[in-house]
Amino acid sequence: MKNVALQEKVNNFMAGLIARNPNEPEFHQAAREVIESIMPYIDENPIYQDEKILERITEPERIVIFRVPWIDDKGNIQVNRGYRIEMNSAIGPYKGGLRFHPTVNLSILKFLAFEQVFKNSLTSLPMGGGKGGSDFDPKGKSDKEVMRFCQSFMTELYRHIGPDTDVPAGDIGVGGREIGYLFGQYKRIVNEFTGVLTGKGLKWGGSLIRPEATGYGNVYFAQEMLKTRGESFKDKIVAVSGSGNVAQYTVEKVNELGGKVVTLSDSDGFIYDPKGIDNEKLKFVMWLKNEKRGRIKEYAEKYGCDYFPAERPWGIKCDIALPSATQNEINGEEARTLVRNGCFCVSEGANMPSTPEAVDVFLNAKILYGPGKAANAGGVATSGLEMSQNSLRLSWTREEVDQRLHQIMINIHETCRKYGTKEDGFINYVDGANIGGFVKVADAMIAQGVV
Structure with a gap:
């Protein structure tokens, strides 16, 4: 009965939000996903209802x-x-x-x-x-x-x-x-x-590790998830989508941890290289995408592997999937295919790459599923570290920034575990990330009054 009442609260809130923000399907999707996660927590802590935090947090300042x-x-x-x-x-x-x-x-x-x-x-x-x-x-x-x-x-x-x-x-x-x-x-x-923008060049206020941060951070987060099941990247087959900055450094870090990445993609299609995209091949991808600004198809031509035009890599058999391209790139059918093919860990390098149906498939199958807001937070975390360095007029070493990034990803995983562990021991990282992120912001909003 309680679940029915909660669902009704979610639906009522969403009806109001959609009426106020018509024709904004991506915003509706993101809001619903968060609100469904945090509604039980809000129900147990009525101060958030009294202070109208949901109404305020979904309205841009x-x-x-x-x-x-x-x-x-x-x-x-x-x-x-x-x-x-x-x-x-x-x-x-x-x-x-x-x-x-x-x-x-x-x-x-x-x-x-x-x-x-x-x-x-x-x-x-x-x-x-x-x-x-x-x-x-x-x-x-x-x-x-x-x-x-x-x-x-x-x-x-x-x-x-x-x-x-x-x-x-x-x-x-x-x-x-x-x-x-x-x-x-x-x-x-x-x-x-001033430090008004982050992602600056190294010679004029940028931070080491910033280009690598989102990809590295996602792999660090996936590594923490894998540890909860006594697993690691070693000898695992990994499917990665995208071929830009996030995908490139994801491949680099997976290689370092002993995994084998077999796919990359762009908006035209994907390549499948069963021998693995080693660091030598990765250098070519970086040149192709960052300097020549070419298409991933050229990789297949150079290395003689398969290229699938107008397709996405989720039909390829893999242990771990790291979507690193764009929103809604894994639909329900593709999620079912991944699970059926033995994929037991999905960690999102892109923002909201899985549709709501795909997320349900992953959670119902009880595989390890790291949502983007937790898994790819390494990018913005390192931006925050760049802001700190700009304020202090300092530059930290590569090792120092990487170490801080790694620790932040471990802390984020710990927050998700704290708020997302269910009675049967399963960690719902979606709930963990949403509640963990919400509590800090909501408490700050309450402390600062109705502004």
Whole structure:
């Protein structure tokens, strides 16, 4: 009976949220997933209901939408739309990436900003949650075009951000090149060299391990999950999706721990290399994707392995799956295939890569399932460490940053275990991450009054 009453509370709350935020399916999906996890906890702790924390935490503190005009190489004027969602600053300045991709819209950015609040809370660093970006597509654009776009974007964004207000970073479509152009324009306008962006170059305020952080962190988190069942990466077959920054460093760390990665993908299809993507082959992938900006198909041509156009790698037999591409890349059917093929651990390098149906499949099968807000928090954790180094005017060594990152991922796993362990001993990492992240932010909001 209690479950029925709780489900009714969830449904009533979601009906209100959807009415207030129509046509935002990604945001609805992210909100429902969190609220279903935390509703039993809220039911047992009525102060959160009295203080209307759910209503407040799902409403962004501020949304900035602006026009971004720029001139292409042919001298034509182009117009894109820029966004910054400042979701929650209860535990620190807004913190979260900028995404440049044609699919970017308000719903996707609100989902990412909402997730970011809980993810940042889990790191235990003082960071609120935000997200931003534009529907601009850097693919196929010259460096000069990207620079002109970034300068125009920052000419509006600069007035909303600052090292103690809102600290953006990179995300899909925003790498070192874009962060450089954005930072240069901010510095020019404000005339200050500050830690206003993270993901900066090493020579101008960046942190060691930042490029590696999301991939490394996800593998560290998966390693902690595996330990709970007396397992490790050694000699395991691993399927990885994506071939960008997160996927590349995921492969590097899995190789270091003795696993064998057999897949990588991009938006055109995936490669299957049963011999394993060793460090030599990984160097080629890094050159192909980071410098040539080519397609993963070229890997198959070079190394003579199978390439599957317009498909995703989840039909390949593996022990461990590390989705590192984009949201909703594993559907229910693919999740069933993974479980059927003997996959016993899924840890998310991307944000919300599993559909709600896929998550249900993993939880019902009682495999190890690490949701993105916990498993891929290494990226933002190291951004937080970059902010610390900027404030202190210091640079830590590679080993020091890696050590701190590893410890943060161990702590996040411990938080998930504390809040997610069920009566039968099964650890529901979804509940653990959502409740663990929620409690810290909610308590801070209550302490700061109705603001």
